[in-house]
Amino acid sequence: MKFAKPLPSYLLQRYQGWHATTYTENKAWYRRLADEGQRPRAMVISCCDSRVHVTSIFGADTGEFFIHRNIANLVPPYEPDGLQHGTSATVEYAVTALKVAHLIVLGHSNCGGVAGCMSMCSGHAPELDEKTSFVGRWMDILRPGYAAIEHVEGEQERLRALEKKAVCVSLENLMTFPFIEEAVNNGTLSLHGLWTDIGEGSLEYYEAKDDKFLPV
Incomplete structure (x- = not known):
């Protein structure tokens, strides 16, 4: 080469x-x-944004976390269609081979991928709607989330709501994987949703009972 x-x-x-x-x-x-x-206890799916540093946030040592990063920390639904699925393959390996006990989806503030999805879904980024856009087709995963936050008033408020919705969409999609559903149901795996504010250094967790994010 x-x-x-x-x-x-x-x-x-x-x-x-x-x-x-x-x-x-x-x-x-x-x-x-x-x-x-390696025997990591947890897998973390986070955004590939350079400002999100998972090991620093949790003070993790080498060998503690199995980490997968992609645009907007998204997990696609279970689709065994023969195509290449990097995120799905990583999740499968973590759960079925490494037997991680915790699977964490970590979203963050000022996410460029989520902002791109909002622009695309609102008709302000036609280039992302092109079939040739890898980013656009990846952000299609979050389209259902956009529909759920359209009622939120204020552009910044909608963006933050969509950032957190991206975490929830990924958690919902994780449960479409049969081996994850089985592990969750038998108590060997737990799913967690987190969102961090980069500027404030704060961390919130998703409380399923109340369907909202709360400070840790």
């Missing part, structure tokens, strides 16, 4: 610094993880 280039110098320097400090000080732990394999 003649187009691949060496790492930029700033990333190379950061790696060398990590290897000389964090890795060297915890070498035995890293080698144990390599030899014995």
Whole structure:
């Protein structure tokens, strides 16, 4: 592959610094993880937004979380149609092979993907409606959520409501996977919905009984 280039110098320097400090000080732990394999207790599905740093939020160590990131932290419904489904494959591996006990969907404030969905669904982003738009077709997953928040007054309020609805849509879609439904029903897996405000550093959880997000 003649187009691949060496790492930029700033990333190379950061790696060398990590290897000389964090890795060297915890070498035995890293080698144990390599030899014995991973046993994460939880999987986190979060947005690929660079401002959302799951391990920092929870103070997690290497090997604690099985993490999958995509635009707007979305999970598609169960569709065994023979096509390639990166998110579905990751969920399947986490639940059936790694046997995680907790599956967390983490949404966040100022989500560009959710804002794009709102623009697309309201007719202000025709480029996302094009069949050739990968982002648009991915955000189709959230279209039912948009219909549910149209009554909310105020653009910023609607955006925040849709960000939280994205978490709920993903939780609902997770339950369409037979192996997840079975694990939830037999008590070996629990689903959790979270939303974080990037600027405030706050965290909210979805309370199913009241159908709303509450501060942790």
